Amino acid sequence: MGAKAGLVYLGEGLPSAVLQTDFRPDPARSAELAGTVLGGPVRTNGVRALTEGGVWPERGTICVAAWEEFALIGYHEICPDRPSEIGTWIKAVSPTGSAYGVFMHSVVDFGAFAVWEAGELRRSVSLSADSGIMEDIGTRYSFEAPFWAGDRGLAHAPDYPLPFHPLDLAEEALLAFFGFGIERSSSMFTIDADSIVLPAFRLAE
Numbered sequence: 665m666g667a668k669a670g671l672v673y674l675g676e677g678l679p680s681a682v683l684q685t686d687f688r689p690d691p692a693r694s695a696e697l698a699g700t701v702l703g704g705p706v707r708t709n710g711v712r713a714l715t716e717g718g719v720w721p722e723r724g725t726i727c728v729a730a731w732e733e734f735a736l737i738g739y740h741e742i743c744p745d746r747p748s749e750i751g752t753w754i755k756a757v758s759p760t761g762s763a764y765g766v767f768m769h770s771v772v773d774f775g776a777f778a779v780w781e782a783g784e785l786r787r788s789v790s791l792s793a794d795s796g797i798m799e800d801i802g803t804r805y806s807f808e809a810p811f812w813a814g815d816r817g818l819a820h821a822p823d824y825p826l827p828f829h830p831l832d833l834a835e836e837a838l839l840a841f842f843g844f845g846i847e848r849s850s851s852m853f854t855i856d857a858d859s860i861v862l863p864a865f866r867l868a869e
Contacts, residue, residue, distance in 0.1 A: 667831050667846040669719040669838065670743035672765040674758040675734025680843030682734055683714075683855045689863055693730035698865035700757060701726055701739065706865040712738070714860040715844065727862035733759050738862060743767040746799050747778030748788045755783045764841045768834040775830030777837035789837075791830040807840045808833065 673679035699706045712718040712727050718738045721727050727738035735757075744750055747765055754763045761783030767776040773793035779786045779802075787802035810816050816828040831847075839845045844857035 667768050667770045667835065668740065669766055669768045669834070669846060670738065670740045671719045671767075671838070671842065672737045672739075672742060672754075672763060673734065673842070674737070674754070674763050676760050676762050677734075678843075679736070679764050679841055680854055683736075683843055683857075683860060687729075687731065689729035690731055691863065693732070693735070694728045694863045695865060697730045697735055697737070697757065698726050698728040698863075701728070701737065701742070702865070702867050705868040707868045709864040709866045711861040712864050713858060714738075714862060715846075715857045717864075718860070718862045719846065721864055725864050725866050727864050729862045735759075736862060743769065744776075744790075745774075745792075745795070746788070746790050747776050748785055748799060748801060751780065751783075751785055754780050758783075766834055766838045766841065768831050768846075770831060773830055775832070775834030777834060777841070779841075789833065791826055791833070793825055793830070796825060805837075805840065807836050811836075 695706055709725050712721055718727050720740050721738055729736045755761050763780045765778045776790035778788040788799045790799040791797050811828045811833050814827055816832060818824045818829060835845050835848060839848060843855035844853040
């Protein structure tokens with residue numbers, strides 16, 4: 665697997681519902697939020713398609729599409745080992761304190777996701793081949809059931825240290841929450857992810 669993602673949605677409702685609409689990012693709000701995350705004034709750096717760099721832009725670049733009540737951020741340095749640790753940041757930047765995040769890194773077989781509602785952590789899962797289950801907090805979603813029940817084990821790798829591959833679960837969360845996947849067939853998507861582009865920013869020199 666070659667999947668990498670650091671994707672966070674800030675706002676109410678499922679991200680996929682917003683991504684199905686014909687939205688246009690607010691340039692000023694997007695730049696302001698990018699500067700808040702990067703810690704200084706920013707300059708524009710083009711755009712990135714959601715499926716081509718939007719979820720994992722190159723180092724030093726952040727993708728931010730912001731509106732009055734919600735925002736979408738793609739940034740690889742926002743990818744924590746334990747998603748619960750960014751709860752304070754979520755409260756500070758989310759308009760309502762609600763958020764969805766999906767994180768993965770294929771090099772270390774790492775997958776995670778988290779959901780916050782009104783500033784409170786509802787669910788956080790984090791796993792990697794080396795560290796095992798780092799977080800399993802809150803009530804599990806229905807799409808997780810086959811994984812924890814042992815129905816998504818790796819038949820070709822019986823000695824794998826986890827009952828399922830972390831990237832498989834993260835991909836399932838990405839599809840369930842955001843309506844698209846990185847390594848899934850586009851026939852499974854509920855949004856036209858290829859047509860969605862995000863403004864990209866870097867710190868101003």
